[in-house]
Amino acid sequence: MTAYIIRRVIIGIIVLLLVTMLVFLLVRLLPGDPLMVYMGQFSVGGSGTTRITPEEYQFLYHQYGLDRSLPVQYIDWLGKIFHGDLGKSVTVGQDIGELIAERMPRTAYIGLITFVIGAVGGTFVGIICALRRGSWMDNTLTTLANIGMTIPVFWLGILLMYLLSYKLGWLPTHGWTHPLDNFGKHISQIIMPVLAMAVGSIAGLARLVRSCMLEVMRADYVRTAWAKGLQERVIVVRHQIKNAMIPVVTALGGAIGMILGGSVFIETVFGIPGMGRLMTTAIFDYDYQIVQAGVLLFGAIIIFSNLIVDIAWGWLDPRIRLA
Amino acid sequence: MSIVLDVQDIKTYFHTEYGLVKAADGISFQVNQGEIIGIVGESGCGKSVSILSVMQLIQTPGEIVDGKVMFDGQDLLRYTANGAEMRAIRGSKMTMIFQEPMTSLNPVLTICRQVTESLELHLDMDRQAARERSIELLKGVGVPDAERRVDDYPHQFSGGMRQRVMIAMALSCNPRIIFADEPTTAVDVTTQAQLLELMKDLVTRQNTSLVIVTHNLGVVARYAQRIYVMYAGRIIESGLSDDIFNHPRHPYTVGLLNSVPRLGERHGTRKLIPIYGLPPNLINMPPTCAFLARCTEKVEKCSKEPWPALRAVGDQHYISCYVDIKGK
Ligand SMILES: Nc1ncnc2c1ncn2[C@@H]1O[C@H](COP(=O)(O)OP(=O)(O)OP(=O)(O)O)[C@@H](O)[C@H]1O
Ligand SMILES: [Mg+2]
Numbered sequence: 335m336t337a338y339i340i341r342r343v344i345i346g347i348i349v350l351l352l353v354t355m356l357v358f359l360l361v362r363l364l365p366g367d368p369l370m371v372y373m374g375q376f377s378v379g380g381s382g383t384t385r386i387t388p389e390e391y392q393f394l395y396h397q398y399g400l401d402r403s404l405p406v407q408y409i410d411w412l413g414k415i416f417h418g419d420l421g422k423s424v425t426v427g428q429d430i431g432e433l434i435a436e437r438m439p440r441t442a443y444i445g446l447i448t449f450v451i452g453a454v455g456g457t458f459v460g461i462i463c464a465l466r467r468g469s470w471m472d473n474t475l476t477t478l479a480n481i482g483m484t485i486p487v488f489w490l491g492i493l494l495m496y497l498l499s500y501k502l503g504w505l506p507t508h509g510w511t512h513p514l515d516n517f518g519k520h521i522s523q524i525i526m527p528v529l530a531m532a533v534g535s536i537a538g539l540a541r542l543v544r545s546c547m548l549e550v551m552r553a554d555y556v557r558t559a560w561a562k563g564l565q566e567r568v569i570v571v572r573h574q575i576k577n578a579m580i581p582v583v584t585a586l587g588g589a590i591g592m593i594l595g596g597s598v599f600i601e602t603v604f605g606i607p608g609m610g611r612l613m614t615t616a617i618f619d620y621d622y623q624i625v626q627a628g629v630l631l632f633g634a635i636i637i638f639s640n641l642i643v644d645i646a647w648g649w650l651d652p653r654i655r656l657a
Numbered sequence: 658m659s660i661v662l663d664v665q666d667i668k669t670y671f672h673t674e675y676g677l678v679k680a681a682d683g684i685s686f687q688v689n690q691g692e693i694i695g696i697v698g699e700s701g702c703g704k705s706v707s708i709l710s711v712m713q714l715i716q717t718p719g720e721i722v723d724g725k726v727m728f729d730g731q732d733l734l735r736y737t738a739n740g741a742e743m744r745a746i747r748g749s750k751m752t753m754i755f756q757e758p759m760t761s762l763n764p765v766l767t768i769c770r771q772v773t774e775s776l777e778l779h780l781d782m783d784r785q786a787a788r789e790r791s792i793e794l795l796k797g798v799g800v801p802d803a804e805r806r807v808d809d810y811p812h813q814f815s816g817g818m819r820q821r822v823m824i825a826m827a828l829s830c831n832p833r834i835i836f837a838d839e840p841t842t843a844v845d846v847t848t849q850a851q852l853l854e855l856m857k858d859l860v861t862r863q864n865t866s867l868v869i870v871t872h873n874l875g876v877v878a879r880y881a882q883r884i885y886v887m888y889a890g891r892i893i894e895s896g897l898s899d900d901i902f903n904h905p906r907h908p909y910t911v912g913l914l915n916s917v918p919r920l921g922e923r924h925g926t927r928k929l930i931p932i933y934g935l936p937p938n939l940i941n942m943p944p945t946c947a948f949l950a951r952c953t954e955k956v957e958k959c960s961k962e963p964w965p966a967l968r969a970v971g972d973q974h975y976i977s978c979y980v981d982i983k984g985k
Contacts, residue, residue, distance in 0.1 A: 552716075553760065554755060554757050554760040554761045555760065555761055555762055555763040555764070557714065557755070557761070558753075558755060558761045558762065558763075558823075559763070560714055560739075560747070561712060561714060561747055561748060561752065561753045561755075562747065562748035562752075562774065562775045562778070562826075563743075563744040563745065563746070563747035563748035563749060563775070563778060563779065564744070564748070564774065564778065565739075565744065566739060572766070572774075573763055573766070576765045576766075577763070577764070577765055650765060651764070651765060652764070652765060652810040652812065653764060653810070653812045656810070656812075656813070
């Protein structure tokens with residue numbers, strides 16, 4: 335197992351390096367001037383948001399090291415990131431590291447709740463459907479899951495907001511309150527965002543768990559278990575779930591990416607000052623350094639969760655662990 | 658000799674979207690204490706379905722519609738399929754070794770866990786005792802280095818070794834009867850002979866009965882005392898092994914023997930003759946003998962009368978045929 339984990343970690347690091355290169359190049363290859371990344375909107379000479387002279391331009395160009403070769407710039411940039419220096423935002427005027435430290439916990443918090451609800455709910459629904467396959471409950475839940483999977487997150491968010499806030503007036507439309515400041519208000523504010531994001535995860539997972547369980551139920555080793563005289567409960571818990579979980583774990587890893595992506599929409603719709611909202615604002619403000627840092631962070635999280643998925647795989651399946 | 662299992666007229670049908678598949682259509686057989694019997698027939702003739710029905714392991718869309726399974730004075734088919742009575746018998750008094758050693762063991766559980774779970778369930782052993790007993794059992798079926806290998810996973814075992822594990826599991830609770838469903842089709846010829854010898858050895862020692870299901874009449878004739886030959890969901894000939902093998906009386910059995918090499922036979926001394934045609938579709942069975950279309954011995958009566966019932970043609974020898982090849 336140790337050798338397997340080490341191998342996975344090394345692969346993870348390599349992928350992470352590739353992501354940093356991509357993020358670096360992404361901004362460099364954007365149309366426009368790289369100086370814009372550090373300065374925000376400006377124009378040389380003529381009229382624009384900020385006007386600078388050609389001399390000033392040359393000076394800044396040199397100061398930001400843009401006259402050096404790309405690899406040198408990349409190494410330099412990577413070194414800074416490694417030391418936690420993500421630069422300073424042009425629009426907000428704040429250190430980006432600090433900004434992320436303030437915003438990310440909120441996104442992580444909502445994401446984690448969504449993930450747990452999605453994982454537990456999806457697995458539960460999937461197993462129930464598989465055990466009662468063909469019943470009206472299975473048919474209803476499977477149909478709902480099929481619908482739930484296809485609904486876009488932001489559309490569901492807006493629909494919920496329309497129904498629960500605008501029409502019924504049960505919940506506030508948007509906002510964020512720290513749970514320790516006012517817990518009731520906090521809960522009322524996160525219900526809709528969590529629900530909007532969890533529906534897709536529950537639906538997708540339920541479908542997958544159901545089909546995996548059905549496949550496993552027909553497996554020869556399950557027939558062997560029946561022939562031993564074991565009870566259905568024991569067969570499901572001991573022989574079926576672990577086998578059925580192997581593909582499901584992969585989907586759980588994917589759900590993290592989906593939730594992070596969804597947070598970009600949801601935090602905007604519900605006015606939650608998290609990482610997703612920060613990124614949307616940054617995109618509209620051409621604040622490239624924040625976008626860069628955000629993409630890098632999300633990328634790192636996804637790589638890390640894939641690493642966890644791989645380790646979970648090895649734990650579940652001896653054929654992988656001992657290979 | 659006392660009868661351990663008396664299966665009477667089992668009918669197991671599958672409700673498929675194409676129609677009703679009569680996979681077992683009136684199967685009867687008896688097994689005596691300590692006896693080895695063989696059930697032989699082509700692929701798809703209903704061998705597995707018949708023995709799975711005895712243990713009530715038939716899954717939807719299958720249904721056991723009729724018959725009796727007398728075991729220890731009780732009709733097992735009166736018990737609900739997964740109820741407590743049936744579960745107490747499965748895996749302890751009546752066990753099964755399956756066709757596919759590659760897939761019949763759970764890939765994510767250690768060999769130890771898979772052997773101990775029956776011991777814990779039926780013999781009330783604790784973890785430690787069950788583990789020690791598992792190691793003994795594995796040694797008994799010839800798994801080398803059993804103390805260490807007991808903690809391995811199925812994928813670390815070869816096909817033959819896995820089948821040894823299956824045999825150990827089947828024997829673990831001292832069953833009265835073991836069903837072996839084509840236990841050796843997935844392994845090479847040498848391993849096949851070793852496994853059959855091993856099984857014969859073990860059941861003889863424990864005075865357990867063994868039902869070997871196979872499509873190879875030649876193989877089973879060496880080990881079984883009696884043989885049942887199946888065709889299209891029915892038994893068409895039964896008798897002592899020696900009689901079936903050396904003096905078959907049903908045209909299908911004759912064809913079956915001519916089409917497979919016999920164990921110990923020199924290559925090329927006898928020409929193998931396949932049975933022409935295919936077995937009938939179990940959904941649209943003809944009212945007449947189902948072997949009629951492929952039969953080389955048919956007479957006029959065969960196409961007019963329904964499929965004949967089994968009739969005695971000798972001591973313990975039965976056939977379901979209007980033509981008796983020997984008597985002809
Ligand atoms: N789950 C099922 N659904 C529909 N039909 C089935 C099912 N299981 C078995 N059958 C039918 O029952 C018939 C007998 O199957 P069975 O598995 O008993 O054959 P077999 O004699 O064991 O063959 P083999 O030598 O290939 O194992 C087959 O023709 C098949 O069409
Ligand atoms: Mg079979």
